Amino acid sequence: MKLSGLRYLAEQGVENIWKNRMMAFASFCVLLVSLVLVGISVLAYQNVTSMIGGVEAKNEVIVYMKDDTDEAALSQTQQTLLNLPNIAEVNFYSKDDAYLALKDRMADYDVLFESLGDDNPLVDSFRIKIQDIALMNKTVSQIEQIGTVMKISAPYEFVSFLTQLRTVLSWVMGALILAMVIVSTVIISNTTKTSVYSRREEIRIMKYVGATDSFIRIPFFVEGMITGFFAGCGALLITWIVYDAVTNILNNQATLLNIIGVGSVIPFKEIYLPITLAYLLGGAGIGAVGSAFSTEKYIDV
């Protein structure tokens, strides 16, 4: 096909949007709503995962050292801990710091501490943050193998709860996203089929005068792509406004932030690039392919 022919078909695609503006508007609305539903579901899933991650990050495994461990052994233990897999952070907490903190917390019981004199009954410890709490048991077992370790304190029950919560939420949100995608696909497919159905006679005439399948499909492809692109733009704008409003509300909830951790709610500016690309390319792609494929039934004349 010559360049002028391709240009003509592309122009036809653009003109068809105006000529069939009611159907084009219906396709635009359906695509926009579908994209917003799927997009917001995905963003909600990402945020919930991030919030669970925020809660997880607040959990510490405390490794108590044997009382007679010297500084060299402590330093070696710290290095051993850092070398273990699934360890995010290792912080040393000396028995002196622990004793001062205990005294602070129990200021009303001075008598108790007076009776101890200069003796510090506490031991040195390491406070560890682990990367994946689902693997916490395995990591704790590895720490137990270190000779200088006396005891380990880990929030097993809480970790178990979070792991289960994450699994359940993954399934629920995954199912929700899948349902949104299926519903959207069905609606989009029906809308594009209706749009093409209203022009089936036009397709038949083109076939009778010797038009190739691509000659008929290209304008539909261009029309669907442009409609889908603008639906993607609209969906992006709506998502941006809604997302910003919701994150602002969440970021003003001090109690919630205390639980999930500051930064667990993903700001829009951090994700705008993949979101923009997904909406625009997704909208244009679904619109183009959906329209072109919907001609299939009427093109076989």
Place this chain on the structure above:
Amino acid sequence: MVELKDVSVTYSSGVDALEHVSLKINDGDFAFVVGASGAGKSTLIKLLLKEIDATSGTVSVNGYQLDALKKREIPKLRRTIGIVFQDFRLISSMTVYENIAFVLRVIDAPPKYIRKRVPYVMNLVGLKGKAKAHPDELSGGESQRVAIARALVNDPKLLIADEPTGNIDPELSYGIVDLLKSINMQGTTVMMVTHEHELVKRFGGRIINIEGGQIVFDDIMEGTEYET
């Protein structure tokens, strides 16, 4: 040239639409194909356009052997045929000019040629000054002239007119047949399918009569057009 050799068409419903039909229309001929509704006229047109395949026998149109024609080659065959329908089948969203020009776009004709050819054909069929009109602004006769212009614009070897006068006044019908005759005089083979016997009697020429899926008459008859 159109040639059918012992062609039968049986639809999946079991209906025998054509039975052992043999027919030859030479280049430059003008033939009326007549017959009642359900006689097999539409099936014959569908066969020639390769919209359907013959159940048995061979069909040849403008040098294309249709039983051996691949799907991707069907557009090439159709570009050698102009087709005019009873209900005009114009694209309502396009102007008269666009309805005719898009046939040339289909064959990837240069824009300069399109700009020259379309007004020429419009003038030929008597549509001067109607370029910017839309189909819903035209009379039945004008609409059929647009359909004929569309069928003619890419200079087809064969023009098939399927009941071209079925939706227009009798007086205008004569004008349409006159137009088709004049197109034939310029070398295009014309096959006009109709059930209007009066029209056929008036113009005369080669008449092919189909009844019950079989050709029951194929001969040349004198017309009465110039008797009155």
